[in-house]
Amino acid sequence: DVKVTQSSRxxxxxxxxxxxxxxxxxxxxxxxFWYRQDPGLGLRLIYFSxxxxxxxxxxxxxxxxxxREKKERFSLILESASTNQTSMYLCASSFxxxxxxxxxxxxYFGPGTRLLVL
Amino acid sequence: QQPVQxxxxxxxxxxxxxxxxxxxxxxxxxxxxxxxxxGEAPVFLMILLKGGEQKGHDKISASFNEKKQQxxxxxxxxxxxxxxxxxxxxxxxxxxxxGKLTFGQGTILTVHP
Numbered sequence: 001d002v003k004v005t006q007s008s009r010x011x012x013x014x015x016x017x018x019x020x021x022x023x024x025x026x027x028x029x030x031x032x033f034w035y036r037q038d039p040g041l042g043l044r045l046i047y048f049s050x051x052x053x054x055x056x057x058x059x060x061x062x063x064x065x066x067x068r069e070k071k072e073r074f075s076l077i078l079e080s081a082s083t084n085q086t087s088m089y090l091c092a093s094s095f096x097x098x099x100x101x102x103x104x105x106x107x108y109f110g111p112g113t114r115l116l117v118l
Numbered sequence: 119q120q121p122v123q124x125x126x127x128x129x130x131x132x133x134x135x136x137x138x139x140x141x142x143x144x145x146x147x148x149x150x151x152x153x154x155x156x157g158e159a160p161v162f163l164m165i166l167l168k169g170g171e172q173k174g175h176d177k178i179s180a181s182f183n184e185k186k187q188q189x190x191x192x193x194x195x196x197x198x199x200x201x202x203x204x205x206x207x208x209x210x211x212x213x214x215x216x217g218k219l220t221f222g223q224g225t226i227l228t229v230h231p
Contacts, residue, residue: 004159031217042120042205043160043221050216059220090159094217106150107207107219109159 003027004110006091012116019078021113023091030095032074033107034058034066037088049074081117089113119143121208123222130229135194138225140206142187149182149189150207150219153200160205163191168211184211193227201229 007022023032031050035043035058045058047066055066063085067075074093078085092107121142128136140149148167152160166182166189177197182189189208193200203226207219 033218035221040223042223043207044120045218045220048216048218056216056218058218106162106165107217108162109152111159 004091004093004108006089006110006113008113009111010114010116012118013078013081014118015082017081017117019081019115019117021076021078021089021091021115023074023076023093023110024072025074025091025093025108026072027093027095027108028071029093029108030071031093031107032068033092033094034064034074034076035090035092036060037090037112043090046076081115083117085115086117087115089115120220121206121222123204123206123225125225126223127226128228130196130200130227132198132229132231133195134229135192136196136227138191138193138204138206138227140189140191140208140222142208142220144187144208145211146182146184146187146208147211148209149180150209151180151189151191152205152207153202154205154224155202163204196227196229198229198231201227203227 004025033048034046049055049068065077090112091110094107151163154160177194180191203224206222
């Protein structure tokens with residue numbers, strides 16, 4: 001079974017703090033993704049990575065950065081947390097055919113981190 | 119732009135059927151369906167690739183009409199365990215997507231005894 005783990009289930013931080021969210025997958029997947037989930041808005045992509053040290057902006061990258069130094073680990077960084085970043089953060093990973101162009105396998109999600117910024 | 123799901127919410131009694139729709143303004147290569155229970159991670163249900171193939175799993179099936187850029191999820195003879203929020207994730211056709219999905223806003227399904 002694919003396993004995607006996230007470092008914390010719940011996190012409380014203060015405005016202005018630097019926040020690190022960690023995600024680890026054990027299936028040797030090339031792709032990793034960070035989403036935030038808010039009621040009525042579904043899942044929105046923040047950043048994704050298709051290889052080590054490679055990253056692409058998603059739909060809402062402002063206020064976030066990412067790091068992928070090892071294939072199995074993808075970190076989301078909130079440089080200076082703000083109250084509007086209070087949300088559920090979900091990490092996902094998927095297989096990617098290196099010479100293909102599309103997803104033939106789906107994404108597998110971690111349990112999520114519920115972040116509250118005070 | 120996010121795909122649009124309809125309805126936003128549906129309430130059923132056990133044994134009833136439901137259809138959830140997902141509509142995109144873009145040409146699509148694939149549609150992925152997930153179910154998320156409260157406090158849990160989204161769980162993959164099925165993937166539909168370009169070609170209009172209809173897939174099924176137990177009493178849940180789905181179709182994909184790439185000409186209309188629409189997909190529908192069919193839940194028949196619903197069970198209490200079907201309750202949750204259903205999401206469609208769409209992959210744009212053309213170019214290199216790297217498997218990137220854009221998710222709809224979700225449909226809340228509640229099944230009562």
